[in-house]
Amino acid sequence: MKKIILPVDFSKHSEYALETAAALAKKHNSQLIVMNMLELSESIVSNSSSDRQNEMLFNLALANKEFESFLDKEYLEGLDVVPMIKHHKVLKEVDAVAKSEGADLIIMGSRGHSNHDGIFTGSNTEKVVRFSETPVLVVKGKNTDINFDNVVLATDFSEESIPAFQKAAGLLGELASNVSLLHVNVPSNKFRSSEEIEEKAANFLAKANAENWKDKVNYVADYTVEDGILNHSRRSGAKAIAMTTHGRKGLSHFFGGSVTEDLANHAKLPVLTVKM
Secondary structure (H helix, E strand, C coil), X not given: CCXXXXXXXXXXXXXXXXXXXXXXXXXXXXXXXXXXXXXXXXXXXXXXXXHHHHHXXXXXXXXXXXXXXXXXXXXXXXXXXXXEEECCCCCHHHHHHHHXXXXXXXXXXXXXXXXXXXXXXXXXXXXXXXXXXXXXXXXXXXXXXXXXXXXXXXXXXXXXXXXXXXXXXXXXXXXXCCEEEEEEECCCCCCCCHHHHHHHHHHHHHHCCXXXXXXXXXXXXXXXXXXXXXXXXXXXXXXXXEEEECCCCCCCCCCCCCHHHHHHHXXXXXXEEEEC
């Protein structure tokens, strides 16, 4: 893992995410790019008038000052930390920066839904998860334990999700010591018998060249996919949840459009989302 992107708004949730990112960067010898997005209108950026330019320069100077204080942490000593300021709070830009920098991971915090400004509202976290082609790790609160010795990776065993599964498996191979697969059976038109699930899982693992995962597969039944993942994670003592998603709109037909985003927002555990 060479580079980690961390969007911040200088709040306490930014600091929680910064500590987690710093611990991972130290463990994997990664560069940490700390990114702040200013809320400057296009008129301020493009306007050549002296008043507009002075306003932009003032905001940039203020952000630079906040960066100095925010990054003055003992746990950042010895790390390669690069501050970055973007003019607009456009959440799609987080993934664009991650791509241009060749980053392996985006780390974000979330404080749930809020009417307050800032990056770390639940709705903003959901937007980054929805648009990001780069894996996103969402952390909640103060959590610097990055030894993920028990991670639940939820999947629908669809053929379309194989590339995302392979990508997730590779990343989790670096982050976690033990990963198990989870399939949630729900009372709907997608309900399958145990035999059908086993057959689908076997076909999935064969096509993904991952037959070595066959002893790591768990099946649970619940009223919703989200409930099944959360309840199984709690019972199994999971330290983190991972989910494979694909496509900007579907987030996998199994996960029904917003399950991944809801979990990233509502789960108390760290949530890793990976899609192609």
